[in-house]
Amino acid sequence: MTTTAPYGSWASSISASMLADAGISLGDLTTDGTAIWWVETRPREAGRSVVVRRGPDGGIADATPPHLDSRSRVHEYGGAAYGVDGPVMLTVHFADQRVYRLYGGVATPITPEPALPAGDRYADFAFADGRVICVREHHRRSKEAKNSLVTFLLDGSEAPRTVAKGHDFFSSPRVSPDGARLAWLAWDHPRMPWNGTELWVAALDPDGGISEPEHVAGGEHESIFQPEWSPAGELHFASDRTGWWNLYRLRDGVAEAIYPMDAEFGFPQWRFGMRRYGFLGDGRLVCTYTEAGLDRLAVADGGILRRVHLEYDHIEPSVAVGDDRVWLIAGSAAEPEAIVEVDVDREQATVVRSSFDLTVPPASLSRAEPLTFPTRDGAEAYAFSYPPLNPDYTGPDDELPPLVVLSHGGPTGATSSVLQLHIQFWTSRGFAVVDVNYRGSAGYGRAYRDALDGQWGLRDTTDCIDAALHLAGEGMVDTERMAIRGGSAGGFTTLCALTFHDVFAAGASYFGVGDCAALAVDTHKFESRYLDSLIGPYPEAAEVYRERSPIYFADEITCPVILLQGLDDEVVPPEQAEGMVAALTANRVPHAYLTFPGEGHGFRKAEHIRQAREAELSFYAQVFGFDPADDIEPVEIAFADRL
Numbered sequence: 001m002t003t004t005a006p007y008g009s010w011a012s013s014i015s016a017s018m019l020a021d022a023g024i025s026l027g028d029l030t031t032d033g034t035a036i037w038w039v040e041t042r043p044r045e046a047g048r049s050v051v052v053r054r055g056p057d058g059g060i061a062d063a064t065p066p067h068l069d070s071r072s073r074v075h076e077y078g079g080a081a082y083g084v085d086g087p088v089m090l091t092v093h094f095a096d097q098r099v100y101r102l103y104g105g106v107a108t109p110i111t112p113e114p115a116l117p118a119g120d121r122y123a124d125f126a127f128a129d130g131r132v133i134c135v136r137e138h139h140r141r142s143k144e145a146k147n148s149l150v151t152f153l154l155d156g157s158e159a160p161r162t163v164a165k166g167h168d169f170f171s172s173p174r175v176s177p178d179g180a181r182l183a184w185l186a187w188d189h190p191r192m193p194w195n196g197t198e199l200w201v202a203a204l205d206p207d208g209g210i211s212e213p214e215h216v217a218g219g220e221h222e223s224i225f226q227p228e229w230s231p232a233g234e235l236h237f238a239s240d241r242t243g244w245w246n247l248y249r250l251r252d253g254v255a256e257a258i259y260p261m262d263a264e265f266g267f268p269q270w271r272f273g274m275r276r277y278g279f280l281g282d283g284r285l286v287c288t289y290t291e292a293g294l295d296r297l298a299v300a301d302g303g304i305l306r307r308v309h310l311e312y313d314h315i316e317p318s319v320a321v322g323d324d325r326v327w328l329i330a331g332s333a334a335e336p337e338a339i340v341e342v343d344v345d346r347e348q349a350t351v352v353r354s355s356f357d358l359t360v361p362p363a364s365l366s367r368a369e370p371l372t373f374p375t376r377d378g379a380e381a382y383a384f385s386y387p388p389l390n391p392d393y394t395g396p397d398d399e400l401p402p403l404v405v406l407s408h409g410g411p412t413g414a415t416s417s418v419l420q421l422h423i424q425f426w427t428s429r430g431f432a433v434v435d436v437n438y439r440g441s442a443g444y445g446r447a448y449r450d451a452l453d454g455q456w457g458l459r460d461t462t463d464c465i466d467a468a469l470h471l472a473g474e475g476m477v478d479t480e481r482m483a484i485r486g487g488s489a490g491g492f493t494t495l496c497a498l499t500f501h502d503v504f505a506a507g508a509s510y511f512g513v514g515d516c517a518a519l520a521v522d523t524h525k526f527e528s529r530y531l532d533s534l535i536g537p538y539p540e541a542a543e544v545y546r547e548r549s550p551i552y553f554a555d556e557i558t559c560p561v562i563l564l565q566g567l568d569d570e571v572v573p574p575e576q577a578e579g580m581v582a583a584l585t586a587n588r589v590p591h592a593y594l595t596f597p598g599e600g601h602g603f604r605k606a607e608h609i610r611q612a613r614e615a616e617l618s619f620y621a622q623v624f625g626f627d628p629a630d631d632i633e634p635v636e637i638a639f640a641d642r643l
Contacts, residue, residue, distance in 0.1 A: 002394045007401040007430035007478075008621065010393040011629035013360060014425050016617070020609035023356035023421065026329050026337055028273050031320040032084045036327050036352070037063065038318075038339060039070060039082070047604020051082050051091060054352060065107050069094035072123040072272070074137040074147075075169075075526035076571055076601065080273025083125025083132070088154060090125055090132065097121040099132075101156055110156025116141060120160075122150075124272040126173040126182075130154050131208045133163065133173045133182065135272065137525075145525045149173055149184060151208030163210050164200075169193070169526070171272055175204065176229045182210055183227040183235055185218075190529035190537070193269040194412055194442070194449065196220040199227055199237055201250075217248070217255050223446075225266030226275055231283050238266040238276070243446045247277065247287065259305040264290040267317040268412045268442050278321030286326050286344060288315045290443040293370065293382055294417065297328065299344045308344045311335070314418035327352070331418035333367040356421065363391050366427035368417035371434065373470040379451075381463040382444065384417050385471065386426075386433040395430060402624050403477035405468050405504070406435040407486030407493040411452060411460055411534070414442040425613065429628070432477045438463035438493070456489075456534035457516070457548040461496040465503050481505055481624045485616070488512065488572060488601065495550035495580065498557050506623045508562045508616050511572045511601060514551040514580040517542065524570055551576075554583030560590040560643060562619045562635070564612050566599030590639045592619055 020043050028039040035055045042048055049071040051063040064070050064082075071094040072078035082091040089102040090110075097118040099111040114120040119139040126133045136150045149164035164170060167186035171193070174183045182204040187197040199217040202210035217239060218224040225238040225245055235250040236258075245266030248255045265276055265287060277287035285300040295315040297308040312330035316337070320327040326344055331337040338354040368384040375381050388401045395401060404426050408415045415435045426433050437443065438460040440452025452459055464484060472479040483506040486494045491512015498507045513519050520531050520538040536544050546552055561584060565577040577593065584591040594615055596608045603609050615635040621628045622637060637643070 002392060004396055005393050005430075006626045007388060007395045007399060008624060008626040009629055010390045010428065010430045012390065012425070012428035013364070014421055014428050015630065016425070016610040016613040016632070019421050019425060019613055020606035023336070026339060026353065026355050027271075027316070027318055028080060028082065029316075029318040029320045029327055029329055029339060030084065030273075031322050031327065032086070033322065036320055036322075036339075037082070037084055037089075038329075038353070041604065043604060043606035043609055046606075049081070049094070051089065052353075060353065063089055063102065064091060065102070065105075068100060068107060072121060073097055073118065074121045074123040074135055074272065075270075076524045077271050077526070078123060079271030080124040083127065083134075085127040085154060090154075092122050099134075101154070108156065111152070112159055114138075124171055124173060126175050127154070128175045128179050128182075128204060128208070129206070133175065133208060135170050135173070136160060136162075144528075147525075161208070163208060164202075164213070167198075171269065172227055174227050174229060176235075177231060177233055180204055183229070185224055185227065190532035191220065192412065192527075192530055192533070194223050195533060196222055197224045199224045201235065216250060216253070223266065225269065226277070228275075228277065228279075230279050230285075231281075236277070236285075240266065240446045245446075247285075258285075259300070261289070261291075261305075262445065263296075264443055264445065268410070270410075270413070274317040275319045276317050278319055278326075280321060280326075280344075281323030286319070286321050288317070288319055288328070293414070293437060293443050295330075297326070297342065297344070308342065308347050310342065310347065310349050312340070312349070314416040331355075333417045333419055334362060334365065336419045336421070358419075360424065360428075361391075364389065364428060365419065365424060366433075368435075370417070371467070371470075373467055375439075375459075375463055375466050377462075379439065381439055381466065382437040382441070383467045384415065384435045384437075386423055386435070387476070388427050388430045388432050390428045390430065393430065400475070400478040401430055401432045402481035402483065402620070403432045403434065403468055403471060404620075405464050405482065405484040406433060407438070407460065407464050407484060407490035408435070408441070409486065409488035409490045411438075411440045411456060411489040411493070412442060412449065413489075422613070429617075432471065434467050434471060436464050436467045453533050454536065456531070457492065457496045460489075460493045461501065464493060465497060465501055468503065483507060483620060483623075486510065486512065491572075492516075492550075495561075496548070498559060498561060499550040499553050500556065502558070504559060506560050506562075506620060508564070508619070509577075509580075510564045510603075510612070511566055511569050511577070512563070513572055514549065514554075514576045516549045517545040518576060518579075519572065520545065522573060522575075527571065551579045551583060554580060554589075555587045557584065557587070557589050560619070560623045560637065562592040562594070562616060564594045564596070564615070566596045566601065566603060568598060568600045571601040585638065588639050588642060590623075590637050590642050592635050592637050594635070
């Protein structure tokens with residue numbers, strides 16, 4: 001029997017505590033030939049990142065001692081904060097950003113204590129004959145951080161020494177199988193790595209130095225992703241020179257396309273260590289790629305690229321390839337992200353570690369439905385739509401469900417169809433959800449990615465609105481009860497939708513951008529020129545920045561807003577949220593503002609994840625007029641009498 005109850009008020013087994021406590025995030029998967037390694041971010045341990053190892057016998061154990069947090073702050077987003085060379089593991093400790101050598105159960109710092117606390121930051125380790133080559137970001141008190149490639153001895157007996165400099169950014173140092181050559185990526189302001197990068201190759205000297213550096217691919221308008229040496233010593237990489245990130249190999253100084261497709265073999269390099277392909281012991285290439293927003297696994301067989309048919313259509317850019325096995329972080333609309341071991345010839349996959357134990361019956365899960373919808377300017381955009389679903393409830397015949405529109409961060413990023421509890425949290429309570437891959441998102445080719453150039457705050461916003469209106473036009477959601485939510489760049493899109501349009505009845509901004517100019521002048525080095533392409537160069541385009549900034553037009557907001565902000569955020573500082581709150585207060589607009597001490601750009605602590613989601617649910621309940629089934633403390637809304 002099912003109970004008829006208002007949408008939004010359904011009792012759900014997916015609680016905010018479950019979102020906070022039940023799961024871990026998985027990343028940075030690699031193999032050393034005998035074992036596999038990955039990083040787990042654990043909300044129950046205050047968001048600590050832990051390197052985990054599964055040995056040849058199948059035993060799984062933490063490789064990071066309890067007092068270390070394996071997380072790099074290079075580019076602020078980090079990634080590739082550890083590396084393994086035989087029995088030695090190196091890892092960056094979040095608190096001081098020094099490199100620690102782990103051997104025989106002992107952790108020893110092997111990089112010097114910098115003059116500025118956490119001023120020298122490291123990531124993306126490569127190894128060559130007892131030596132380390134990696135990225136270093138050197139911070140100075142009054143100047144921009146300086147990035148370079150450095151080398152030092154694995155035993156810590158030598159201080160880091162610069163081997164490549166002269167560019168604003170470096171990544172992906174890769175040593176050839178014979179140890180004679182080094183490949184790496186470099187790029188300069190105002191480009192982001194998905195706009196244009198340069199691939200360099202040099203002779204690698206025994207002391208870790210380089211000679212005869214040569215620029216072999218890439219440039220201002222060509223993005224190179226993941227240089228990788230084959231076992232035979234051929235340099236491979238992904239390039240978007242055709243409009244799609246396709247695979248190439250370098251032969252006699254010429255880049256040859258292999259397996260050209262209208263598909264993406266690369267991904268925006270927000271983090272270090274991303275890998276979408278590798279080589280089996282017999283030399284065959286194994287790769288993942290994105291086609292029409294869905295991820296695929298394939299293996300090179302006899303000159304063709306054969307798809308490996310698995311149940312997974314979401315695969316993180318974190319692929320590890322061994323002699324005869326492949327390990328992925330993968331999921332589907334019915335399965336959460338998990339580390340899986342794949343036999344590509346038998347097309348068999350075995351789960352090694354899941355991001356959370358799925359205790360919810362499959363019948364209670366709303367499955368992602370790919371959606372292509374028309375935009376107001378005659379183009380097409382993409383999304384994943386989720387209808388409300390709870391087998392114990394049905395909505396009243398005379399009522400349509402409220403809608404939550406999700407706007408992903410980046411904005412150069414993408415959402416996927418993978419099972420996500422934070423979406424099921426809403427659908428199981430009677431909300432419809434649409435997760436939008438607006439123009440500018442990855443996975444649909446460079447033309448789609450570049451469609452947001454000069455248009456940030458415009459096309460991303462109207463695409464989210466058009467997705468909502470499309471569902472409303474199909475009679476699937478209540479036009480009067482539509483909300484939009486997002487974090488970071490998604491928070492900016494949310495604030496733009498509420499400020500410059502009158503479509504949504506509520507919004508939730510997680511550490512969202514309110515002042516574009518403030519972001520341009522008061523963010524970290526990696527993103528300090530990001531807006532040159534998204535809006536225009538600053539200060540030359542200062543007037544455009546002001547026109548796009550919700551904070552200057554907050555008096556146009558008439559619907560309720562909830563803002564949630566980490567107080568240690570270095571990417572979007574708290575001043576952005578505080579400015580919006582001041583404007584909302586001055587105009588007596590109903591709003592709630594929650595701050596989270598100790599949180600940066602994204603919430604990592606279990607208690608804060610739970611608090612944020614319960615507050616958002618309470619907020620929607622008060623705005624949309626339903627009583628939540630959850631026993632939660634109502635969030636305080638300023639000017640609630642004006643709801």
